[in-house]
Amino acid sequence: MSVPLLVEMVGITKKFPGVTANDRVDFNVREGEIHVLLGENGSGKSTLMSVLSGLYRPDEGEILINGRKRNLRSPRDAIKTGIGMVHQHFKLIESFSVAENVILGGDGTPLVLNKKDIENNLAQLSERYGLSINISAMVWQLSVGEKQRVEIIKMLYRGSQVLVLDEPTAILTPREAEELFENLRRMAAAGRGIVLITHKLNEVIAIADRVTVLRRGKAVATLDKKEINRRDLAWLMVGQDVVFQSRKKNPPGSEKVLELQNVNCHSDLGLSGLTDINFSVYKGEIFGIAGVAGNGQRELAEVVTGLRPVNGGKLLINGKDVTGLSPRRIMDHGVAHVPEDRLGTGLIPNLNAIDNLIIKDYRRELLRRGPLINRRTARINAQRLTDRFEVSLRSLEAPVKLMSGGNLQRLLLAREITSQPHLLIAVYPVRGLDIKATKAVHDLLLEQREQGMAILLISEDLEEIFKLSDRIGVLCGGRLAGIIPAEAADVEEIGLLMMGSDKAGDTAS
Amino acid sequence: MIIHGTRLAIEKRLIPSSSAFIVIPFISIFLALLVGSVFLYFSGHEPAAVYLKMFKGAFGSRYGITETVVKAIPLTILGLGVALAFRMQLWNIGGEGQLYMGAFAATWVALTFPAGSAWWVMPAMILLGMLAGGLWALLTAVPRALWGVNEIITTLMLNYVAIFWVDYLVYGPWKDPAGFNFPLTAVFSEAATLPGLFDSRIHAGLFFGVAAAVILYMVIYHTRWGYEIRVTGENPAAARYAGMNTTRNILLVMMLSGALCGLAGMCEVSGIGHRLQHGLSPGYGYTAIIVAWLSRLNPFAVIPVAILFGGLQVGGFMVQTSGIPSSMVYMLQGLLLFFVLGGELLTGYRLTRLPAAGEAIK
Numbered sequence: 001m002s003v004p005l006l007v008e009m010v011g012i013t014k015k016f017p018g019v020t021a022n023d024r025v026d027f028n029v030r031e032g033e034i035h036v037l038l039g040e041n042g043s044g045k046s047t048l049m050s051v052l053s054g055l056y057r058p059d060e061g062e063i064l065i066n067g068r069k070r071n072l073r074s075p076r077d078a079i080k081t082g083i084g085m086v087h088q089h090f091k092l093i094e095s096f097s098v099a100e101n102v103i104l105g106g107d108g109t110p111l112v113l114n115k116k117d118i119e120n121n122l123a124q125l126s127e128r129y130g131l132s133i134n135i136s137a138m139v140w141q142l143s144v145g146e147k148q149r150v151e152i153i154k155m156l157y158r159g160s161q162v163l164v165l166d167e168p169t170a171i172l173t174p175r176e177a178e179e180l181f182e183n184l185r186r187m188a189a190a191g192r193g194i195v196l197i198t199h200k201l202n203e204v205i206a207i208a209d210r211v212t213v214l215r216r217g218k219a220v221a222t223l224d225k226k227e228i229n230r231r232d233l234a235w236l237m238v239g240q241d242v243v244f245q246s247r248k249k250n251p252p253g254s255e256k257v258l259e260l261q262n263v264n265c266h267s268d269l270g271l272s273g274l275t276d277i278n279f280s281v282y283k284g285e286i287f288g289i290a291g292v293a294g295n296g297q298r299e300l301a302e303v304v305t306g307l308r309p310v311n312g313g314k315l316l317i318n319g320k321d322v323t324g325l326s327p328r329r330i331m332d333h334g335v336a337h338v339p340e341d342r343l344g345t346g347l348i349p350n351l352n353a354i355d356n357l358i359i360k361d362y363r364r365e366l367l368r369r370g371p372l373i374n375r376r377t378a379r380i381n382a383q384r385l386t387d388r389f390e391v392s393l394r395s396l397e398a399p400v401k402l403m404s405g406g407n408l409q410r411l412l413l414a415r416e417i418t419s420q421p422h423l424l425i426a427v428y429p430v431r432g433l434d435i436k437a438t439k440a441v442h443d444l445l446l447e448q449r450e451q452g453m454a455i456l457l458i459s460e461d462l463e464e465i466f467k468l469s470d471r472i473g474v475l476c477g478g479r480l481a482g483i484i485p486a487e488a489a490d491v492e493e494i495g496l497l498m499m500g501s502d503k504a505g506d507t508a509s
Numbered sequence: 510m511i512i513h514g515t516r517l518a519i520e521k522r523l524i525p526s527s528s529a530f531i532v533i534p535f536i537s538i539f540l541a542l543l544v545g546s547v548f549l550y551f552s553g554h555e556p557a558a559v560y561l562k563m564f565k566g567a568f569g570s571r572y573g574i575t576e577t578v579v580k581a582i583p584l585t586i587l588g589l590g591v592a593l594a595f596r597m598q599l600w601n602i603g604g605e606g607q608l609y610m611g612a613f614a615a616t617w618v619a620l621t622f623p624a625g626s627a628w629w630v631m632p633a634m635i636l637l638g639m640l641a642g643g644l645w646a647l648l649t650a651v652p653r654a655l656w657g658v659n660e661i662i663t664t665l666m667l668n669y670v671a672i673f674w675v676d677y678l679v680y681g682p683w684k685d686p687a688g689f690n691f692p693l694t695a696v697f698s699e700a701a702t703l704p705g706l707f708d709s710r711i712h713a714g715l716f717f718g719v720a721a722a723v724i725l726y727m728v729i730y731h732t733r734w735g736y737e738i739r740v741t742g743e744n745p746a747a748a749r750y751a752g753m754n755t756t757r758n759i760l761l762v763m764m765l766s767g768a769l770c771g772l773a774g775m776c777e778v779s780g781i782g783h784r785l786q787h788g789l790s791p792g793y794g795y796t797a798i799i800v801a802w803l804s805r806l807n808p809f810a811v812i813p814v815a816i817l818f819g820g821l822q823v824g825g826f827m828v829q830t831s832g833i834p835s836s837m838v839y840m841l842q843g844l845l846l847f848f849v850l851g852g853e854l855l856t857g858y859r860l861t862r863l864p865a866a867g868e869a870i871k
Contacts, residue, residue, distance in 0.1 A: 307749065307750065327749070327751075327752040329752075331752055341746075344747075345747055348744045349743070351740070351743060355736065355739070359747065363733060372731045373731060
C-alpha cells in the first residue's frame, strides 16, 4: 500500500442527545481515489463528514491529515488543511457573481480585488477539470447543477486536496450526474482525494475505487473496487442482522379501507413526487412501505392525509372518493396520522398534554361549551388516555417538550388511536425510541390491527417492516417497485428493490 | 458556536431553564437602567438621583400616578392588540397607524354629529374606531395570508400613511376654524367625550383596557378559536396537520389586533384630547411592542408592564426640568427591549467546556 493517505480518521465517536451518530468509525482517503461512503439515511454518513470538515467536533477519536494529527475547530480550519465540503444545501449568495462567491471568505483575498486576475484564475481552474461555467454570471441565474459546480470550484480555488460531496446527485438530472462523475474522475486522476456520500448502489458501482458502508453509526465494511457487488452492498447496508420474527400473518381481508388508483403528485420542488401509485390496504391489515427515505414516503403519507394535492389519479377511503378533500374532511372519513416528525408536526412542544391531546377533537360536540372548550372534559379525557396508554409525565399541565421520545410517541398514538380511525398512517413510528418503547409501540399497532384497523406503516427499518407487515410495498424514486406478501418476502430482494436495482437477480455473480 | 481562543462553547439547551424565565425580565430592567446610567453619568448627571426623581415623578404624587395611568391606558390596549398578533407570529408593527385610523374614524363620528347628545354617538365612535383600525390591519393581513407578503414591512409603512392622513385632515379640511390655525379639530360634544374618573385626566378608557385583558385572556386560553391561535403560533405545521384554517385565522387575528389598536386611538381623542390633533400619540404603538414582549404575551401581565412604561414616560417628562432630554425615555425603552431579547437567548442556551485534542491549526 504505497499510495499515501490524505486523510485518516481513527475511532471517531460523535454523540447527539439520545443518539450516537458515529460509533468508533475508522475511515481514510487515499491520494487519487474516489471513496464512496454508503449508508441509509441516519446511518451517520453526513455526521462523519461534518466532523472531517470541522462543523462538528468528535467526542472521541482523532483526525490525521497528511499524516499529522489535527484539531479542527471550524470549517475554516478544515479548509486550511485542504479539506473542502460541498453540502447538499449550497452556501452561495444568490445576488453575487460566480467569481465573487468563489473568493468570498477565502484567505488570500486581497483588500482591493483585481477582477481580471481572479477571473483568469478561475477560468483556468474550471477548464482544467471541465467544470464549464460562466464566471461573471450571477448565481441566481444558474441551474442547480451549475451552482454545484460553483461550490466545487470554490473548494478547488481554496486548494482543497480532499473534496467531500454530500449526496451530490440527489438534485441532479441523470445527464448532469454523469457529467459530475466525469469531472470527479478527472480530479482524482490529478491526485486529489474524493469522498462521495450516497445511498444509491448504482453510483457505487459506477464510480467507486473503494466503498465504506456505514450502518447505524458504525463502519461495517470497507471494500475495494474488485470486491464490490450489489448483493453484498445491499446486504451490508440494510440486512445482516435483521431478525425474522415469525408471526401469524393475517389472510388478506376483503374490505378495502384505502385504495390508491394511479396516484401522482409533485414533490416540494415541483418535480415528480409520486408516479402512478396503485395499491390497497384492507381492513385488519398492516401494509408496510419499505424504502430509503426521500423516495416518496413523505409524499405518500401527505397525499393520503390530504396535506399534499393529488395531481392525477384517485384516492378512495372505504370506497368513497376523497381525492382533493381538505385534511379536515379526510380526517372526518376516519383517517388518523402519526407523522414522521413528532414534535415538528404531530405535537406542539410548548403546549401541555391536555392541549396536545385535543388537537383533533376540540371541535367535537363532547368538548364544546358554547364557543369555549370544555376544559374539565378535556382534562378527564387526557387523564384517562395517559393512564390507559401508560404515558408517564410530570403533570398534564407541563409542556410536552419535556417528555421523552417514547412517551411523546405514546401520547401521539394514544390520540390518534382513540379517535377510532378506519385507517392509521404511521410514519417511522419508532424512530429514535429505545427497545422498550419500540416494543410498546409495536404491540399497540398489532393490537389495533387485530381489532380491524387498517394500518399503512411507512418505515426505513426493514426489521420493523418484516415484523409487523402483512404485505410489503417497496417505494423507490416515487414509484412502487413491487408488492410482496410478507411471508414470501426476503430481505435481499427487498433491499435490491429499495436500491433501485431493475432486476433483483442481475448481479448474482 | 465556538468561542475562539477559549475552550468554551455555547450549546443549545434541550429544556429552557424555567427559573430564568421569571428572573430574566427583572435582570433585563436592571441592566437597562445600568447601561442608561452610563449615558447619564457622562452627560454630567447623577444617575441614581435622576432615576429616583423619575420614580418619584411617576409614582410619588397623586398627579404623577394619575398621569402614569393616563399613559398606561393606551399602552395596555395597544399592548394587548399587538400581543394577540404576536401569539400567532404575526408581527404587527402597525399599532401606531391603527391607533391613528381609529382616532380618525371616531373623530369622523364626533364631527359629523356634533350637536347630538344622542346616546348612540359613543358606541358608534367605539365601533367605527375599532372597525377602522381593524380594516387598516386587514390591508396587510390579506397579502400576508394569501401571498406571504412580510407584514413587518407593510404594517410599518402603513403607519406613515395613517399619520400623514390625519395630518392632512387636521391641517386641512377638518381644521377648527376657531382654532387660531393650530392643527387640530373642533372640540367634541359632551356625548362624544369619554367620562373622566377620579377628578383627573384618567378616563373611562381604563375599563376598556381591563375588560380587553380579561376578554383576551378568555379568548386565548378558553375558546376553540384561541386554541387554534395558540397552536398555529406555536407550530404552524401542526395546525395544518390538524386541518385548521390558517388563512382565515391570520385575517381574523390581524383584524382583531388592529381593532384593539383602533380602540386605543378612539380613547385618546375621546378621553384625553377631546379633539383630533397633530402628534396624537408619542409613539405609543411602538412602545406597545416592547410592552407586549416584556409581558411575554400574557394579557394580564400587559397591564402592570404598561403601567411601568407609562411611569417611565411620566418620569422622563418630570426630569426634563433638570435639563435631561426626554429622549432619555426612548433610550431606556430601547435598552429594555434589547436586554429582554438578549435574555431570551440565555434561557435557550448554556455554556459548556470543550475537549481539546490534536494540533491546532495556525
